[in-house]
Amino acid sequence: MPELPEVETTKRAIEPWLSNQNIDKVHCRQPQLRWPIPKKILTLKNQPILNIGRRGKYLWLECEPGYILIHLGMSGHLRIITDKQPANKHDHIDLCLQNGHRLRYHDPRRFGSWLWAEDLTTHPRLQSMGPEPLSRQFHGKYLWQMIQSRQTPIKTLLMNNQVVPGIGNIYANETLFLAGIMPTRSSNLLNLEDCQRIVSLSKKLLRQAIQAGATPLKDFRANHQPGYFQQQLWVYGRHDQPCKRCKTPLESETLGQRRTVFCPKCQV
DNA sequence: ACACACTCCTGAATGC
């Protein structure tokens, strides 16, 4: 599933192809993604794309009347193609440009979404989001203040978009392993120093993944992705295998409906 | 306000 680094990588890859180009039309083969695609998007015509950005795991394309918000869900991805390339199964949307290129959205599981926002700051999906994980606003003291009065497991709060958006299951597991903190630990039992460690490690992991051109992904491996990042994973997807630090078999349990993997010895 | 279960969907993995 695309996590923040994949979304950022996608953004950087498509940006030069889209920016200042005109949308000719939007061609939709499957309007039912997570939510129906807004009519406003389907009827866009002769609109220049003014800007492209990312907030959490949402990508946005700025047009004059508003913004297209794209979330890749679990299995979505975007690529630039030419007019001639025939659509395959699960190629749900083409954003057709006047220069003959298209932004094609492919999403087998249809957990993704295309939304319309007149204003980014007040859009309900974005306005309650916490600070960007790679920004200065996400710091140890902030995290500590956000979680100190809560009894939810720390991993659940790390994955809560209102605390910080963009840290998904992979990075939550990996960060907490490196921080030596049990994912199940009640958030109010963390001190400031724990929070500082978590913040700095999560930033480091996200930056590394962006640098590497983003992650692994079961769903993408079929797509000839080498899965190079997978070899660097400490715990995610490795339950019952030996911890890379102490050789103790990694354990797993479900936390907030998510697979959670940890080392019972290295994490406390 | 918080905590947590439920929901959408399909491909891959597993079981028989």
Place this chain on the structure above:
DNA sequence: TGCATTCAGGAGTGTG
């Protein structure tokens, strides 16, 4: 070999 079942997972929604 093939069919059926299970699982994974982001994040919005609903319930207590």
